[in-house]
Amino acid sequence: GENVGLHLPTLSVQEGDNSIINCAYSNSASDYFIWYKQESGKGPQFIIDIRSNMDKRQGQRVTVLLNKTVKHLSLQIAATQPGDSAVYFCAENNGNSGYSTLTFGKGTMLLVSP
Amino acid sequence: EAQVTQNPRYLITVTGKKLTVTCSQNMNHEYMSWYRQDPGLGLRQIYYSMNVEVTDKGDVPEGYKVSRKEKRNFPLILESPSPNQTSLYFCASSLRLAGNTGELFFGEGSRLTVL
Numbered sequence: 001g002e003n004v005g006l007h008l009p010t011l012s013v014q015e016g017d018n019s020i021i022n023c024a025y026s027n028s029a030s031d032y033f034i035w036y037k038q039e040s041g042k043g044p045q046f047i048i049d050i051r052s053n054m055d056k057r058q059g060q061r062v063t064v065l066l067n068k069t070v071k072h073l074s075l076q077i078a079a080t081q082p083g084d085s086a087v088y089f090c091a092e093n094n095g096n097s098g099y100s101t102l103t104f105g106k107g108t109m110l111l112v113s114p
Numbered sequence: 115e116a117q118v119t120q121n122p123r124y125l126i127t128v129t130g131k132k133l134t135v136t137c138s139q140n141m142n143h144e145y146m147s148w149y150r151q152d153p154g155l156g157l158r159q160i161y162y163s164m165n166v167e168v169t170d171k172g173d174v175p176e177g178y179k180v181s182r183k184e185k186r187n188f189p190l191i192l193e194s195p196s197p198n199q200t201s202l203y204f205c206a207s208s209l210r211l212a213g214n215t216g217e218l219f220f221g222e223g224s225r226l227t228v229l
Contacts, residue, residue: 008154034217043118043204043220044157089157101147101172102218104157 008087010109019077021108023090028071030092034102035064035075038087047075047088077110085112116141118221120205126227127195135190135224137205145208146188147172147218148180150201157204163188195228202226 013019025033031052036044050057050064050073057064063076073090087109091102118139127133139146147162149172159172163182177199179191188207192199202225206218 036218041223043206043222044218045220046217049217101159101162103159104149106154106156 008107008109010111012111012113013080015080015082015112015114017080019080019084019110019112021075021077021088021110023073023075023105023108025071025073025090025092025105027092027094027103030094030103032093033064033066033073034091034093035062035073036089036091036104037084038089038107040086044089080110080112082112082114085110116219118205118207118219120203120221120224122224123222124225126229128229129196130194133192133195133226135192135203135205135226137188137190137221138186139188139205139207139219140186141207141209141219142185143207143209143219144185145210146182147206147208148178148188148190149204149206150174151204151223152201160190160203192226195226197228200226200228 034049035047037047038044048059048062048064050066061078065074087107089107090105093102121136144165148160149157151157158174160174160178161172161180163169166182166185169180169182182188202223204223205221208218
């Protein structure tokens with residue numbers, strides 16, 4: 001959405017830098033996590049997911065790290081490009097709710113300068 | 115093309131005038147959900163459906179209704195809209211929410227303004 005970025009923490013990077021977006025989750029029972037990207041005027045899009053039996057998962061230019069001890073999730077984007085500018089959300093899911101809902105974080109805006 | 119389609123994309127209405135936002139997916143997904151997105155509050159779930167004829171409340175269901183008579187459709191109904199329902203609404207679907215099929219596919223969003 002066009003005003004999704006209001007009130008959000010913002011990370012500003014230069015093109016070519018690596019970006020790290022962090023997320024703290026609250027439910028210790030959560031065992032499945034997803035990162036979404038939302039570009040202006042569009043719906044969120046899946047980037048990468050990770051289950052709690054893993055600490056790290058890599059995709060194309062993206063890596064998700066999971067630290068269950070401190071309930072922390074991070075998304076690393078390598079060689080950030082202007083097209084990566086968007087709002088990024090982490091989402092968590094757990095079996096206690098029958099895996100019925102994904103709970104989203106508030107989001108982080110990534111701004112990439114050429 | 116696999117997609118989630120919402121209509122209308124934009125709507126301005128007045129308090130109390132019933133409206134329906136339609137959502138349709140062509141991926142034979144079991145799971146469908148509605149979210150609203152507001153500045154500073156992120157995405158909050160309104161209702162979800164695990165399968166046909168199975169619906170449940172999310173975090174913010176007040177003022178909304180849904181139905182799931184067919185697998186592909188999951189309309190959101192505002193019986194008597196109020197200004198606090200002014201928001202950006204997203205419909206989403208997933209093959210199943212559990213396990214590795216948890217990827218939610220989102221529609222393009224419906225911006226609703228209630229005067």
